[in-house]
Amino acid sequence: MNPIEGHLPSRSPLHDILAPTGIAVIGASSDSTKRGYKAMVGLIKDGYRGEIYPVNPKADMILGVKAWPSVTSIPGNPQLALICTPAATVPGLIAECGRRGIKGAVILASGFAEVGGEGAELEREMMAKAEAHGVRIIGPNTSGMFNLHHRINLLALDNVKPGDVGIISQSGNMLLSLALEAQHNGHVGFSTYVGPGNQSDIGFNDYLRYLGEDEHTRVATLYVEGFRDGRKFLEVAREVSAMKPVVVYKSGSTEQGQKAASSHTGALAGSYAMTVDLLRQSGVSMVQYSDEILPVAEGLGLLQKARGKRVAVISDGGGQATIASDRLAEAGLELAELSESTRAQLREVLFPQASTVNPVDVAGSTDANPSLLATCMEIVAADDNVDSIFLVGMFGGYSVRFAESLLGDEMRGAEAMVDLANATEKPLVIYSLYTPIKPPALRRLHEAGLPVYASIEHSVRVLAALGDRGQHLAQYHSHARTAAVEPLPALDAMFRQARAEGRDLLEYEAKQLLREHGVVVPLELVARSEAELAEAAARFGDTPLAMKIVSRDILHKSDAGGVRLNLVGEAALHEAREAILASCRAYDPDAEIEGVLVTPMAQKGVEVIIGVIRDPIFGPVLMFGLGGVFVEILEDVAFRAIPLSRHDASSMVDQLKARRVLEGARGEAAVDKEALVDLLLQVSSLVEAYPDLKELDLNPVIVNADGYAVVDARVIVDRETDVSDKEAH
């Protein structure tokens, strides 16, 4: 019931080609089995108001429209070409299109990069022509596009109606499936569809920006097998999702699926878990199952967001109230605690045996009086503890099931619900078991823009998406992302030296990097001699110490006998140093040994891991998890794209399945979460300052109630890229 909140200002170059005033159909045909026929039918039947130019050297007229023998012979001013001819013809045709002033081409043919080898070569050739002639490419290997508000239906789909769901899908069957579901649902219509295919030129981020700007699109819905420029996509998604919902189904959640996807569009698939985390961070509403895409898109499009995650359930059947409670809890939503005044008002209108504890169970009170359900919804909507309202049961079916005479009261109930939806900012999500047969009261709700669901499960996905979106928007406006720090000359020099020596940072260098940027790193002293060790011993007194070898040549310190723990007193330190040096020399006689490092033993606490990688698709990404089996066996880790906001960092901790370990399970005190969040933010902000930092690994960091201790730190130096290159960038 919410209006579209806004659009991005128009900057996308795609408007001309996705809403063209003239279209050339290359390979137009009178043979009804050909795509060049279908496209002509789609344009003519839907009443496209621009010019249509069929191109076919063997025909004068196609479907009553004058045909042209070649692209170059077309008069007028077509902006888009639909190319229906085989792959081999495409590069030549693109050049012709460019010469004719056509700005974009939709290329249906497959046989390009997705088949590898010669196909990939053909795609490169096509792109060279496209760049030389200024033609933008949709596809190749695409199912096509439509823009229903401009009556451009190049797929000639029957029974799709104009509406406000925009779709970008790397699967043509998925589009067909959504269109059939929408036809069946009867209320969802579409704005623009594009199949990005191989994304050889225009990619998901460009299409999403277009949908963000498109005034006809209320919700952008994407089926993605793989991104080309994931980093850019995250930025565009961040901007667009602040204006309108962005719904993404990402395939390849399993290795098996990733293999299938890469043979389909040749898409590079990163880790699914990471992709989900990063997209959610950018405000995207992720959908886990393909049959939830349309329900979630419809719900977000119409209802936009909820203020929080506290749901009031109004139900006329205890069993379904139970199912709803289970699903809400599984989805991380709460049953709102109704205020005493709300419960008193409910008691006033309901039978004594009704339950006014959420989930509210009317227990027969509405059997002869279904509009009372609307009254209950009004009562709970006024409760400050409630963020959204979920009606569960047989509303709309009372007149079918009990007595036709109830129809009038049901229609009054529907009107009251529509009025409530217009009066409140809290979303009303309605599940009715009568949805499949579309009784009048439900039709009325749908017509008024209230979605009505046929599945409790789908309804709860919508409630969860509304809550997530509300939460995202709230933090979006209150939590800025960390700015990159200024790189320090001394540290820059340290990276340069490591590069020059062809090595990564030494542990103490990595820790220095952290320390200089505000991370609390326990005092460490490198002792290069007996004398320096004596100084260190004096400095630490009788604090128990750890000692480790310092050598660029010894990576696995423990294996080399290069680590000794719990050392107290100068004598123990000297003995340990001798033992370590002897052992390391025996381990690798050629190792260049700088000395030993001494540091206080870490306090007891929980081991966590903080890592940074530069992902080829998504750029710099921060990883956080608990140490040991949690990360190794259970893969219980969280990812965020750098830079992070404070909310991002905090939500990484909350997201872990084993977060209870940090919250003080097993009789321990809860760890200092604020200190941990600060640490994550400090890491986020220093990474961008040093382009040579390729990977960072703090493993372990010990966290406890008093703070944290970075026990080990590794920094991998990028030795492949030319630095000057990066600095220019």
Place this chain on the structure above:
Amino acid sequence: MNPIEGHLPSRSPLHDILAPTGIAVIGASSDSTKRGYKAMVGLIKDGYRGEIYPVNPKADMILGVKAWPSVTSIPGNPQLALICTPAATVPGLIAECGRRGIKGAVILASGFAEVGGEGAELEREMMAKAEAHGVRIIGPNTSGMFNLHHRINLLALDNVKPGDVGIISQSGNMLLSLALEAQHNGHVGFSTYVGPGNQSDIGFNDYLRYLGEDEHTRVATLYVEGFRDGRKFLEVAREVSAMKPVVVYKSGSTEQGQKAASSHTGALAGSYAMTVDLLRQSGVSMVQYSDEILPVAEGLGLLQKARGKRVAVISDGGGQATIASDRLAEAGLELAELSESTRAQLREVLFPQASTVNPVDVAGSTDANPSLLATCMEIVAADDNVDSIFLVGMFGGYSVRFAESLLGDEMRGAEAMVDLANATEKPLVIYSLYTPIKPPALRRLHEAGLPVYASIEHSVRVLAALGDRGQHLAQYHSHARTAAVEPLPALDAMFRQARAEGRDLLEYEAKQLLREHGVVVPLELVARSEAELAEAAARFGDTPLAMKIVSRDILHKSDAGGVRLNLVGEAALHEAREAILASCRAYDPDAEIEGVLVTPMAQKGVEVIIGVIRDPIFGPVLMFGLGGVFVEILEDVAFRAIPLSRHDASSMVDQLKARRVLEGARGEAAVDKEALVDLLLQVSSLVEAYPDLKELDLNPVIVNADGYAVVDARVIVDRETDVSDKEAH
């Protein structure tokens, strides 16, 4: 396409009352808003062929049927009474029914045990009358029942048709919802429905037995909030599921849902995870989401089972093949590896760009020739590596989407699929994105008994259920459950003594119990004196030993300073014994100390936990999990009802999310799974022999590549029940 495999021989006493030849409707009414009117309409309209006896003191005729002033005035021989009057009238009416020879009563009224207090009292009063007069009770607090093959439609549901899905649902709305879905689906019909309500007399196990015997029921489908006699249910489910599929949706998967459920039917809800494990062990097909109940019931009813979990996917769209691959992997199913000969045959019929690696992607080959999909299904069905076939895409819609002229070929394809389904034992599961609009080819498939799904997700749930069922049936016939061992007199005496002394078994007694029944327990010696300790020292030589206090008064041995580890040599043992005795005497000066126990230190390995509880609903249950965070934080444990089969024990290990730890993650060798399975079976078989064993806890057991070591064992003795009572039982 499989015939119903069989039925249990008839033993259920419910046949008379669920398929009665005469029905009394107590509270029959001419008021169309009353249930007593609805029921009359249902019976008359559906053409019930037995006698109908409306009972209403204020009417002579109701809906054209002669009414009777009271139950006792009814002539003839009604077997069932439908009681539509308020709760308070019920006990008296039950007595009247009994005197009139009526064998069963359906009691619609609520206000019994589910509201507690006086309601519970009223329920007891009713049950006393029922038992005294030999009347069986359906309900109370039930939505009613129907038996469509006998034209008994007490709910007066429109548009349900007779079929082979039997339903027992503790939620009336759930039944309505399934009926509407079935109406919409157009192909699912129902046999018998019963709402068990409060199960004050007849419970789920009785109804399930009835459905198992009912010749009209091909699949039993249950919505359960709580069981009354879970142990009995498991046994009945085991028997019935060997003959026909049993599908269960259990609500209360979360604490929030359990709370909602218990206020609905007053049902006791055990741990959801345990319930799921035990029901699956009994051959039940568990459904996780309510919107999957009907698809899974239909699929299992028609397709019955698969030989294994290797699925061949035939697809005409790469994107949906990817989604299918993801869902299959998530559901624990495999993509079958097609044989070279299968792939060669596929290559022969498909375009060169098609993928013949599973998932098979026809890549346009079928656009003008959709029946080729059936050919592909025939080819993969002949492959020995394939257990089931999954068609994914737009079959049925080619003639809608591409050209009407394809209809003939599509119909030929559908015929070929029907023929294939009849010729092979491998199930064909068909998803079409055109399912919502029911095109002719899909209607043909449905009419021939092949289910057609509208969601990839639901299709995969069906494939998983078929695979699970096939696996269950295979092991059911090959893996007998362990028999209880004969109790040993000495151990019986040990339990008696512990009972007499009001204590649990001491650790060494618990270990003796295990040892006597074949469990390998490390040698342990109890040293009650210096001299005995010297003997023990001689016996163990220089093996490192652990020493623990033996005292019935000291439960937390470590807290009392009663444990010392890694002791080598006699001197160390004597020193340790002195220290332990001193510390324990200081800890509890009144403690009666028997001595110390010495045993070799356990080898390195993985800590696991084996527990036995006697659950109030399900009886003796074995629990298995990994130690530490896995069980405490992640609740990663498996449950099986005792007795177990070898398959049960083995599947407990495989079921753990962290099973990789046992399979040799982190560079360790895999543990000896066979030894672990033997241990689980030994525990299973000894528990039943000792009714006084209330709980058993082996924590930890260390397992490694060489076997296992039971490090600690606790046995809680049942001190409440009278032993003679149990022995009689």
